[in-house]
Amino acid sequence: MPQLNTQLETLTPQLTAWRRDFHQHAESGWVEFRTASLVAEELDRLGYQVTLGRDVVDDTSRMGVPDADTLAREEARARTQGAIERWLPQLSGGFTGVVGVLDTGRPGPTLGYRIDMDALDLEESREASHRPAQQGFGSQNAGMMHACGHDGHTTIGLGLARLFKTFESELSGRIKLIFQPAEEGVRGARSMVTAGVLDDVDVFIATHIGLDIPCGEIVCAQDGYLATTKLDVRYTGVPAHAGGRPEEGRNALLAAAQAAVGLHAIPRHSGGASRINVGVLNAGSGRNVVPATAMMKIETRGENTVINEEMRRRAIDVIEGAAQMQGVSVEYSLAGEADTCTSSPALVDYIQKRIEGLPGVEVVTPRISEPSGSEDATCMMKRVQERGGLATYMIFGTELAAGHHHQCFDFNEDVLPLAVRTLAHLAFDMALPGARHDR
């Protein structure tokens, strides 16, 4: 569709502006108030059916939600940074999911795109060599940075919304744009699945940019996502005068320290890839006080659910054993979890055939399965597949200034128009074997 290229040329500066605005106002999981409000506003302006908040995020299945004071503080911060006021009441409390539906009224599948919006809990580099810092769009929010490309994902989602609206007469069925909160820490997707957001989706595409693949190279299916469990751990001991009465204390810091070493000493699994990481350890209150409190944020991962479950089980043994050694109490809670998933072969074949030769598409890889991080889009994919639909997870390569989750992360923005055009192209004339067309 030549006019698609023309439209895209006009759209590209807007894509760059969106990306840099989202980058500058980075918001981590469940506090994407400004981002979600701007997304809802744009979808509504374009005439999409917009649902958000508790209508698309199930409260009981949310994980790793910040405390009420943090949610309130970040909502107030979002207001000062230009969040669109009329959407905030529904987003309040961290229900920051947004779904836009374009119903063409013509028979055809419902095509769902997952777009994750959240930033990482990370302080962005202020070095002049870091382009966002140098060009004035570095994160304004302390401790929050788009260091994985989700500012680009949100931009791609809005670019798709614009193109689909422009070419609505060429489409059939429905387009469902699913803007998800809290992918980092694998927390938000399960809540949207439980809220039923995926229950009417026939074809589902999740995407990620970067992943050490050059711009112009596209992977139709990334299958190597690891099953993962995230745990918050809290040790409670007994404070005492470290000099006068050390024997009366019970040392929570030592329990956490011994747990950290013990966790990393859990053997890797012979059945496949396995991971363990203690990402955060905070403990104690003063130099001369026997530490009575310690907290850890940890994660286990496995190439499949059996391996991850074994790693989780071993981790719990270590966590509880360390508490016993120091005579302290311990509590732990689930802060996130995700499974593995395999993309639908019929959809992968379809995508490969449709995108080969498109402008800007230089290399098309059908499927990669090497273990590579985790993703909670897998639970959305599984929901679609178990209902007879098709799902995949696409990768759009782009050059990176530094690796994902690094404070100097940045990417080649040429990937934005390329991803928008390629993903939009898949929606036109979608004749997919195996995708339900009874709508």
Ligand SMILES: O=C(O)C[C@H](NC(=O)Cc1c[nH]c2ccccc12)C(=O)O
């Ligand atoms: O477990 C999580 O917190 C999800 C998070 N997900 C990502 O970072 C997205 C992602 C998935 N696979 C890769 C590979 C490289 C960079 C990023 C990713 C991760 O793996 O730490």
